[in-house]
Amino acid sequence: MELIDFVKGYFASPKHVGALTPSSRGLAERVTEAACVSEAAAVIEFGPGTGVFTEVIARKIRTGTKFFAIEISEEFVRACRERCPGVKVIHDSAENARRYMVEMGIEHCDCIVSGLPFANFENDLQDGLLNTAYELLKPGGVFVTFTYFFSPYMPRGRRFRRRLEGRFSRVEKTGIVWSNVPPAFAYRAIK
Secondary structure (H helix, E strand, O other): OHHHHHHHHHHHOOOOOOOOOOOOHHHHHHHHHHHOHHHOOEEEEEOOOOOHHHHHHHHHOOOOOEEEEEEOOHHHHHHHHHHOOOOEEEEOOHHHHHHHHHHOOOOOEEEEEEOOOHHHOOHHHHHHHHHHHHHHEEEEEEEEEEEEOOHHHOHHHHHHHHHHHHHOOEEEEOOOEOOOOOOEEEEEEEO
């Protein structure tokens, strides 16, 4: 079901669904490790899709950690809720995450894990989402998002890296997860 959801989502809205296949478990492990979700008191996930990262986050967080995922696609919200029934999955734009943080009594979060296809987004949407992420994080908080191994060689990928570096005090790259299709790595941006 997951592969079918992704293919349908990609062809219905290729700018919002950045891949034909869901991320691998290996990439989810790498991203959640880079975000240090197991040490966090509050975690937000932008764009959980069908819940590959959501499932790993839910497994790794401590009891009492506040966590929610926010997804704009109604179909992906349903799929993620089915896969991760114990997780609060909100149907809305990640730009509106502050509202849900307030409802949950979260002032700032420790980390944000993102599955959003930033390189596909126009400048205004990239800026809005990155500004939101920056504002939601506590000082020292971490924003982690993945991209495909060829992204740094593409104009949109270089533009996105510059946008990250323009906001965050430090931006690091993880190693490439070759088992992902296509191979991918994560950016770890620290506020």
